[in-house]
Amino acid sequence: TENYFTQPGVANIGLSKEDIKTSFLEKLFYSLGRIPVVATKNDFYTSLALTVRDRVFRKYVKSLEQYVEEDARGVAYLSAEYLPGPHLGNNLLNLEIMEETREALAELNLNLDEILNEEVEPGLGNGGLGRLASCYMDSLATLGIPSIAYGIRYEFGIFKQEIQDGWQIESTDKWLHNRNPWEVIRPEISFEVKFGGHTEHSRDQDNKLHIEWIPGTEIKGTAFDTPILGYQSNAIILRLWKAEATESFDFAAYNLGDYYRAVEKKMRSENITKVLYPNDENLSGKELRLKQQYFFVCCSLKDIIRLHLLQGRKLETLHEKFTIQLNDTHPSIAVAELMRLLVDVHQMGWEDAWKVTQNTFAYTNHTLLPEALEKWPVNLLRNLLPRHLEIIYEINSRFITEIREKDFSGEQISRMFLIDDRGEPTVRMAHLATVGSYKVNGVSALHSGLLQEQVLKDFAQLWPKKFTNVTNGITHRRFLAVSNPRLAALISENIGKDWLTQLDKLKGLEPFAANKDFRSKWMQVKLENKKNLATHIKELTGIEIKPEMLLDIQVKRIHEYKRQHLKVLHILSLYLQIKKDKQNTVPPTAFVFAGKAAPGYFMAKRIIKLITSVGDLINNDPEVNGTLKVIFLPNFSVKLAQHVYPGADLSEQISMAGKEASGTGNMKFALNGALTVGTLDGANVEIREEVGEENFFLFGLTTEEVADKKKQGYHPYKIYSENENLKRVIDFLISDELTKGDPELFRSVYDNLLNQDPYLLLEDYQSYVDQMENVYKVWQDPEKWAQMSILNVANMGKFSSDRSIKDYCEKIWKVGAVKV
Numbered sequence: 064t065e066n067y068f069t070q071p072g073v074a075n076i077g078l079s080k081e082d083i084k085t086s087f088l089e090k091l092f093y094s095l096g097r098i099p100v101v102a103t104k105n106d107f108y109t110s111l112a113l114t115v116r117d118r119v120f121r122k123y124v125k126s127l128e129q130y131v132e133e134d135a136r137g138v139a140y141l142s143a144e145y146l147p148g149p150h151l152g153n154n155l156l157n158l159e160i161m162e163e164t165r166e167a168l169a170e171l172n173l174n175l176d177e178i179l180n181e182e183v184e185p186g187l188g189n190g191g192l193g194r195l196a197s198c199y200m201d202s203l204a205t206l207g208i209p210s211i212a213y214g215i216r217y218e219f220g221i222f223k224q225e226i227q228d229g230w231q232i233e234s235t236d237k238w239l240h241n242r243n244p245w246e247v248i249r250p251e252i253s254f255e256v257k258f259g260g261h262t263e264h265s266r267d268q269d270n271k272l273h274i275e276w277i278p279g280t281e282i283k284g285t286a287f288d289t290p291i292l293g294y295q296s297n298a299i300i301l302r303l304w305k306a307e308a309t310e311s312f313d314f315a316a317y318n319l320g321d322y323y324r325a326v327e328k329k330m331r332s333e334n335i336t337k338v339l340y341p342n343d344e345n346l347s348g349k350e351l352r353l354k355q356q357y358f359f360v361c362c363s364l365k366d367i368i369r370l371h372l373l374q375g376r377k378l379e380t381l382h383e384k385f386t387i388q389l390n391d392t393h394p395s396i397a398v399a400e401l402m403r404l405l406v407d408v409h410q411m412g413w414e415d416a417w418k419v420t421q422n423t424f425a426y427t428n429h430t431l432l433p434e435a436l437e438k439w440p441v442n443l444l445r446n447l448l449p450r451h452l453e454i455i456y457e458i459n460s461r462f463i464t465e466i467r468e469k470d471f472s473g474e475q476i477s478r479m480f481l482i483d484d485r486g487e488p489t490v491r492m493a494h495l496a497t498v499g500s501y502k503v504n505g506v507s508a509l510h511s512g513l514l515q516e517q518v519l520k521d522f523a524q525l526w527p528k529k530f531t532n533v534t535n536g537i538t539h540r541r542f543l544a545v546s547n548p549r550l551a552a553l554i555s556e557n558i559g560k561d562w563l564t565q566l567d568k569l570k571g572l573e574p575f576a577a578n579k580d581f582r583s584k585w586m587q588v589k590l591e592n593k594k595n596l597a598t599h600i601k602e603l604t605g606i607e608i609k610p611e612m613l614l615d616i617q618v619k620r621i622h623e624y625k626r627q628h629l630k631v632l633h634i635l636s637l638y639l640q641i642k643k644d645k646q647n648t649v650p651p652t653a654f655v656f657a658g659k660a661a662p663g664y665f666m667a668k669r670i671i672k673l674i675t676s677v678g679d680l681i682n683n684d685p686e687v688n689g690t691l692k693v694i695f696l697p698n699f700s701v702k703l704a705q706h707v708y709p710g711a712d713l714s715e716q717i718s719m720a721g722k723e724a725s726g727t728g729n730m731k732f733a734l735n736g737a738l739t740v741g742t743l744d745g746a747n748v749e750i751r752e753e754v755g756e757e758n759f760f761l762f763g764l765t766t767e768e769v770a771d772k773k774k775q776g777y778h779p780y781k782i783y784s785e786n787e788n789l790k791r792v793i794d795f796l797i798s799d800e801l802t803k804g805d806p807e808l809f810r811s812v813y814d815n816l817l818n819q820d821p822y823l824l825l826e827d828y829q830s831y832v833d834q835m836e837n838v839y840k841v842w843q844d845p846e847k848w849a850q851m852s853i854l855n856v857a858n859m860g861k862f863s864s865d866r867s868i869k870d871y872c873e874k875i876w877k878v879g880a881v882k883v
């Protein structure tokens with residue numbers, strides 16, 4: 064490789080300022096056919112992206128050579144969602160050419176920040192789960208773990224959110240409109256995927272059973288590769304599949320002379336990868352969603368088998384060379400598909416194939432919410448994947464035979480069935496994933512515990528060693544080094560740069576918490592970041608805030624369990640207090656929200672309207688005199704997030720205990736020096752452990768207390784009637800002042816809280832309000848606040864995704880790094 068790249072005449076991929084400038088101009092002229100005077104910002108962005116992509120590909124080629132040479136064991140990560148965020152800035156950091164590039168562009172009178180801002184990010188995920196997959200890719204690449212990530216190339220990612228008249232309005236995300244300079248199509252890597260039809264069973268002369276699936280339709284998946292670069296090191300590939308019609312189908316239709324029918328078929332085939340489904344919506348019965356899942360699983364497994372055989376290996380050793388991680392149950396049909404490929408296509412015996420399968424997959428669970436556990440109707444599977452349904456029944460019946468010999472009650476056994484036949488028969492995908500995997504993990508200590516005590520309790524009793532925990536992590540390179548360059552610089556000036564690859568080194572900041580001069584620099588950085596965020600707020604909403612205000616922020620998907628409306632109740636309590644007392648003892652605060660609501664989730668969309676209505680009222684009330692602001696930032700994304708975390712003072716992590724599997728926003732805030740007000744839920748528990756309870760604002764019931772409360776019978780109305788302040792706040796929800804003459808506007812929220820309140824807002828209300836009083840007390844003491852902020856950052860080492868990936872390697876994958 065070295066020789067190839069250094070041959071005269073081969074593209075210049077040097078990293079000096081001059082090299083970058085030359086390549087940049089070459090891309091502009093020869094790839095885009097532009098000269099600077101007529102070039103648009105997007106042309107400049109594209110030229111720079113192509114310049115950087117060449118250099119990233121070079122790293123990838125070298126990594127790949129090494130993996131092949133060492134015949135290394137590798138990881139295939141299967142995820143229906145990815146949220147990589149903008150690539151350009153991250154790649155510049157990882158190539159360590161940020162400053163060289165800035166200067167090269169400056170010499171051409173161009174501004175790097177403006178060009179960075181041109182990038183449209185791939186929104187190929189809903190939230191936490193997709194972003195986690197991308198953080199893990201960053202760490203896999205940085206650590207040199209042989210790996211490949213597979214997913215779906217959605218033409219339209221997560222919908223774009225606008226706020227009109229206070230309501231969320233959705234529109235399609237056309238992220239490919241300006242073309243995507245980071246991806247490379249691989250027309251030669253494509254596979255056929257079949258759907259529908261029926262199966263035929265026959266016996267040969269040796270009485271061996273042969274099963275043939277005669278499909279009804281078939282389509283083709285083509286690979287699109289995006290290189291993901293690690294810090295100072297390797298690159299790995301994100302391989303996304305796009306659906307197309309197969310030639311054979313077009314051909315059959317042409318023969319009939321029906322050109323339009325052929326084109327129609329083509330369009331129908333391409334539907335499969337058109338659009339990402341928003342979660343938090345009832346997906347059961349959504350045929351297209353199941354097609355998407357099977358489509359990408361089928362292509363990915365065929366590709367893995369191709370790579371395995373390419374190296375001259377036998378399929379019997381697949382599990383020795385590959386481990387396949389299932390990111391939630393979305394790819395769990397892979398268990399049946401691998402069995403089909405091994406048994407039907409490659410003629411392996413069932414027992415051998417099952418051994419390979421069970422030793423290949425590992426499954427990560429990301430939620431305990433019952434409504435979020437995937438169940439596919441048996442009838443839908445029979446129509447779409449008849450052979451897979453047979454395989455699932457076979458797995459089920461062998462599994463039941465196995466557990467009947469053990470010490471399980473009839474009730475337990477039927478609870479463990481892969482098929483749920485109370486009501487419409489469905490397949491429990493979490494059970495399929497659990498039975499078909501050698502390891503199952505949750506995403507925080509609390510969540511993994513609950514997973515073993517609740518949702519998969521019987522399985523944990525059967526296979527205690529199969530279950531483990533890997534606490535989530537985030538890439539501190541994107542979420543500190545790239546997005547918060549001021550804080551990163553201050554940290555590096557004082558403790559060096561080792562934290563970029565070893566986040567534990569932040570511990571070296573601890574002694575600085577006692578240093579007044581350092582504290583002042585620290586808060587100066589925070590203030591600059593808040594000014595930057597204030598500019599974005601003004602641009603996006605027109606609302607002006609003073610950067611000295613306490614920036615109290617909650618950004619995440621809108622969901623009742625995350626309790627954005629608990630924050631609203633708190634804000635209203637402050638507001639009503641000011642109105643009553645005719646004076647304001649609350650420190651000047653901007654309450655910032657952002658997040659998308661699933662388009663079909665009625666309550667979540669109401670909560671957005673509630674936030675914006677409270678904002679309209681408070682932001683324009685002269686009696687509040689500008690000291691309280693309520694802001695809803697539209698269209699939350701990775702790009703926007705990178706401006707939000709650095710500017711935050713207070714991080715809101717207020718889900719009902721036991722509901723948030725981990726959370727990762729909580730980590731991003733704390734890493735950027737925000738203090739957390741939160742419940743003992745998900746990874747909050749571990750964050751508090753790490754930063755110290757004295758540096759964390761805790762409130763609310765514990766998971767156990769929640770369970771007890773529900774068992775005893777929970778009566779929100781009683782709490783309401785006994786708490787005068789709370790009663791005032793709740794009644795205000797249906798007041799004319801807030802609803803401006805439409806008393807029905809928030810009636811659903813009001814009724815829900817008083818009658819059911821499934822997420823115990825009323826129960827936790829007083830404890831929250833009290834803890835917020837404490838927050839304000841500490842805020843009045845800036846030295847104390849600064850000290851707590853520094854101590855938070857100093858103790859965030861555990862939450863690097865590098866640590867998470869090392870945990871996966873040791874506890875689950877048994878895969879090691881390859882040195883490049």
Ligand code: 26M
Nearest residue numbers: 191192342343344429430435723724725726727
């Ligand atoms: C579906 C239907 C109805 C209501 C809710 C859902 C639903 C909820 C959550 C579907 C999927 C859900 O989980 C996916 C997800 O993104 N989970 C998040 O994964 C992150 C990474 O592990 C965690 O940090 C978050 O706590 C977890 O919510």
